[in-house]
Amino acid sequence: xxxxxxxxxxxxxxxxxxxxxxxxxxxxxxxxxxxxxxxxxxxxxxxxxxxxxxxxxxxxxxxxxxxxxxxxxxxxxxxxxxxxxxxxxxxxxxxxxxxxxxxxxxxxxxxxxxxxxxxxxxxxxxxxxxxxxxx
Amino acid sequence: xxxxxxxxxxxxxxxxxxxxxxxxxxxxxxxxxxxxxxxxxxxxxxxxxxxxxxxxxxxxxxxxxxxxxxxxxxxxxxxxxxxxxxxxxxxxxxxxxxxxxxxxxxxxxxxxxxxxxxxxxxxxxxxxxxxxxxxxxxxxxxxxxxxxxxxxxxx
Numbered sequence: 066x067x068x069x070x071x072x073x074x075x076x077x078x079x080x081x082x083x084x085x086x087x088x089x090x091x092x093x094x095x096x097x098x099x100x101x102x103x104x105x106x107x108x109x110x111x112x113x114x115x116x117x118x119x120x121x122x123x124x125x126x127x128x129x130x131x132x133x134x135x136x137x138x139x140x141x142x143x144x145x146x147x148x149x150x151x152x153x154x155x156x157x158x159x160x161x162x163x164x165x166x167x168x169x170x171x172x173x174x175x176x177x178x179x180x181x182x183x184x185x186x187x188x189x190x191x192x193x194x195x196x197x198x199x200x
Numbered sequence: 201x202x203x204x205x206x207x208x209x210x211x212x213x214x215x216x217x218x219x220x221x222x223x224x225x226x227x228x229x230x231x232x233x234x235x236x237x238x239x240x241x242x243x244x245x246x247x248x249x250x251x252x253x254x255x256x257x258x259x260x261x262x263x264x265x266x267x268x269x270x271x272x273x274x275x276x277x278x279x280x281x282x283x284x285x286x287x288x289x290x291x292x293x294x295x296x297x298x299x300x301x302x303x304x305x306x307x308x309x310x311x312x313x314x315x316x317x318x319x320x321x322x323x324x325x326x327x328x329x330x331x332x333x334x335x336x337x338x339x340x341x342x343x344x345x346x347x348x349x350x351x352x353x354x355x
Contacts (some may be wrong), residue, residue, distance in 0.1 A: 195257050
């Protein structure tokens with residue numbers, strides 16, 4: 066009967082394999098759970114709400130930071146010029162959806178002013194981005 | 201002398217050969233795994249840095265009917281709710297608290313009676329306070345809630 070000599074090779078692999086397993090699991094976790102979104106250079110933290118509605122479609126996003134001008138599609142927009150920009154966008158597609166991402170600390174009246182401009186320009190679908198509150 | 205040196209040299213090189221072969225054989229098992237682990241680690245770091253766990257939701261601010269100004273007649277009336285600095289609430293001109301407001305809205309939402317609510321934030325009220333008030337109204341049964349500014353209020 067022949068007995069195989071113990072193989073040293075195994076010992077080297079055994080230390081690596083469980084680690085690779087764990088790393089693979091972590092990789093799969095992050096791939097499934099995380100979403101890849103373009104990072105925002107502006108520090109805007111949306112208000113917290115219990116709303117369970119999820120955005121449908123691909124809206125045009127208007128970012129309203131706590132200080133500084135608002136941003137529409139990567140361009141700074143002055144409040145006085147907003148209606149013209151919106152009208153131009155609606156001319157291309159009247160059913161365009163809009164979404165406001167506003168900082169929770171801005172004055173509510175500032176947001177209402179922007180909403181009034183959008184409504185007067187003829188925007189039909191407008192949502193406010195919120196962060197889901199932990200129940 | 202020369203021959204002895206030659207023999208010693210040969211045995212030495214043989215020993216070195218066998219050693220490197222051993223080392224090579226031992227390393228071969230890892231060589232398959234190491235680049236894979238490298239790539240997996242890079243992928244892991246990439247996904248950890250890039251992924252975003254923020255749970256983004258939205259609130260509808262302008263329903264299609266509100267945009268066209270229709271359906272207002274379906275509601276029995278419009279109730280004005282004002283919110284001032286520090287969260288001071290006021291319904292139809294009367295001061296109220298969050299609990300009372302929730303009860304009143306719940307009473308008004310029973311059966312077919314439908315009221316439309318108009319929220320008017322005062323000067324200095326933050327968006328978060330208004331969104332929390334909208335949450336309260338929605339959870340109490342309000343179906344139509346709109347935001348408004350004081351007439352003539354310019355920002």
